[in-house]
Amino acid sequence: MGRKYVIGLDFGTESARALLVAVDNGEEVATAVQPYPDGVIDVELPGSCVKLEPDWAVQNPRDYLYALEQTIPKVLEESGVSGEDVIGIGTDFTACTMLPIDKAGMPLCMKPEFADNPHAWVKLWKHHAAQPEADRINAVAAERGEEFLARYGGKISSEWFFPKALQILDEAPEIYETADRLIEAGDWIVLQLCGEEKRNACVAGYKAIWDEGYPGTGFFKALDPRFENVVAERLSEDIYPAGVKAGGLLPEIARKVGLTPGTAVATGGVDAHVAVPAATVSDEGKMVMIMGTSVCHMVCGREKKVIEGMCGVVKDGILPNYYGFEAGQTAVGDIFAWFVDQCAPAWVAEKAAAQGVNIHQYLSAEAAKLEVGESGVLALDWWNGNRSILVDADLTGLMLGMTLTTTPAEMYRALLESTAFGTYKIIKQLEEGGVPITELYACGGLPVKNPFLMQIFADATNREIKVSASDQTVALGSAMWGAVAAGTAAGGYDNITDAAASMARLRDESFKPNRENHAMYEKLFAEYERLHDLFGRGADDVMKNLKEIKLAVRGTGE
């Protein structure tokens, strides 16, 4: 038996990636990326004059199929690997990204009679037009004392499943009535690959209020009598954990892409979640941070705990047989990018250019010359609100301690530190809630781009940070789940622990906390934490008040 391979398909916001991986040791043999031809649709529907309202963001489901049909042949060709040696496929998708389909699995937007109706298209995760529906869901849930609210930090996001479904019912009841299913795109792509609808626990749990069962019909009826049976009539109630084989690759797709019909297809996953085993983590106590423009925090535990401010706790949501806890910071790399774009003076850009480095590198190097606490500057990392643990999009950024001698490097460092404090707050919250965090694992763009940031994270949290060796941790994770779906008989693995042991690797160097720095950071964190509670928990509502004024002014100004 020759060397066996798996393919990870990572469906992102703007493009999809295929990664061909050797099953034996996780070697990343070839990769291909295909941007979606229609990209993010937020102005008007393709091929028509139908304009979208503000806050809308939809996609064309054909683009997903096109991307996989382009990328899979490319990785095979580039590597010279035969399709016969590919034993499994795993996928991950943005979420909640959902669409209405008919009985045959066809998206309603592909039918001529619905092509002009925006509600027939894929609602992308960042479609924010269902806020009125989210508000209604939260109000009704609060009024009825629904226990699920606590699991989601007290608030259902407008990005999630039921607000989007309810918006379809509200604004396009004919679409709602016609749809056989309202389905996650991540489950739909699996349906397309193997003809099986296998709703995955990850999206159900984190995006659709599933907790070994959905909310009761009484709740949905209270939202709208027509919505009473949304679960029974529009959703599958069979939920599958990650790594289960959803089915075998359909012959017509296999032919198109050059794979063998019947190749194992895993149930779908969510990008941040599939990264966990690819960062070598397959048990409890180890938090994986997917670090880029934002940071997602993933950790598993043996027991179910309801902890304030989490994005959710879901059985089998990250790894089978564990409760998966997800938390997050809405902006991390985004804040640093904002600072470089909006606040780095010309002389900083010139010095960076003279040294042949980019502005982030220059500011990090200058910031690294400072001792902890030396600048006197402190920030709250709320430039895009606070996801965990306050679940409040209306909070805003704060910086204080500036004097006439404060430098850009001092402010930049304060921003780096504020994001580390944000993570530290999440860790403390989890530990106080009974979920221990002994080690940190990082993947994503930031660990590669900014080692100084990583050292601050290690020092501030007083924890060693190990870093995934892969630059494509998410796609690798999907591929690993494909190997588990294939199983040992086909040359894959029995379970994700075995797959992780063979296929996932860490970089040799980790970031180890400096105890002296940590002691000083504890002092700064005490200040951060007090301000966090002061402005984040209602003792002083200045941020809310300013936002209210801002909205009022912009409203009257239009």
Place this chain on the structure above:
Amino acid sequence: MGRKYVIGLDFGTESARALLVAVDNGEEVATAVQPYPDGVIDVELPGSCVKLEPDWAVQNPRDYLYALEQTIPKVLEESGVSGEDVIGIGTDFTACTMLPIDKAGMPLCMKPEFADNPHAWVKLWKHHAAQPEADRINAVAAERGEEFLARYGGKISSEWFFPKALQILDEAPEIYETADRLIEAGDWIVLQLCGEEKRNACVAGYKAIWDEGYPGTGFFKALDPRFENVVAERLSEDIYPAGVKAGGLLPEIARKVGLTPGTAVATGGVDAHVAVPAATVSDEGKMVMIMGTSVCHMVCGREKKVIEGMCGVVKDGILPNYYGFEAGQTAVGDIFAWFVDQCAPAWVAEKAAAQGVNIHQYLSAEAAKLEVGESGVLALDWWNGNRSILVDADLTGLMLGMTLTTTPAEMYRALLESTAFGTYKIIKQLEEGGVPITELYACGGLPVKNPFLMQIFADATNREIKVSASDQTVALGSAMWGAVAAGTAAGGYDNITDAAASMARLRDESFKPNRENHAMYEKLFAEYERLHDLFGRGADDVMKNLKEIKLAVRGTGE
């Protein structure tokens, strides 16, 4: 009788200016500026190898004489005005700038035996090395319950007279013993011009704890037994209001500069204070703001009021027969300059250059396109601490409300607004203390450079702001006091009200408050005021804590 003239001599930190002014209508006929040859001495004494300790700042008194000997002939020559037609001289000086002199008025630093002793030189206003003495004075005053503390906002500054005098006694008792007088440089220059020591109420009151009398000998004895009789032995107790004729110009000086011996010389003044009548103000209820890197606020009242957070209240301190109240903001233009230097990105500099304006002008123009409250950004203007009304140098800057879409113009505007709120807070404090403020008058560099800032001040404070027509308001004010010292008999004026009526002018345009903007600013000011009290009055000590950490780190780092 031909046209008569007066000369205003304005002794600044780096240079002195002479302004020749027509008495009849205040026309500014000629001006000359002379930088001090030795400038601000903060590294080593001129002509010796004696190094200065950190925080020292001294000057060479010869430079003051050199400057007047250079500039007076220049303005006469440039204008063609005959020295015989100059009827009076007025002076203003930085304060507290003080020096030890002998019986003949000679500075001790001019005597060879003391030239190497830094304490024999002029201690400039910004000499900050007497902080231990200031701390001792404040501690002893508090312990003894000295009532004067309240008049100075609860704290005597290290920049003021008695800390500097006590430092001489502490560190150079031989200088203290030898000195016949410890004298303000502003009084010393008058002594040089006319041979008369006429200690002026302005410096005595604002800088030397004089309130129709000095603190008692018991207080000084408690500081140091040798200090008990500092007032009787080292200071003049005769105090004169502004505008009194101190004496006639000495023949040897008159000959050197081309003026007539006996020309009236007015008692000395302080820069910000002499600006008041030059901004046309000679009665109560009108606040004059000298606006530059910092802002000084001057207002007169009929009654003595002790108001928290003022820099002092002094009878005859600004205008004769009024109580003069002084308040201030330590950094205003300095904050905007900091922002442009440290925070304005390259693309802002490029856009400004493309439009042919400087960065301040570009940011102001962009900020002016925003509605009040539209940005959601708010700042506390404490980049250099808070002088009035909190009298706390340890407070630091704060900005909040930033999001990922916040622009440099929004932050710049928030900084402009924060300084207007700082002034509004001072106005409210004075009014609550029984000193009404009906109108605002501005002079200095900012009203010329940034009209948009002035409109924000008008809108935020809901008060019209009139602007002095002169670009040299301070020197004009000194010249006006010279005209009063000369008196009507010589072709001058009886009093400052008459002088102001004839010699001072306002610009035609004033800044009138927009009521709608003010209503919105009241909402923002409510947020400012709450944060001001929260961080400024001890409810949350984050700024102090960070400063303590910063000092500790820097201390161990050295």
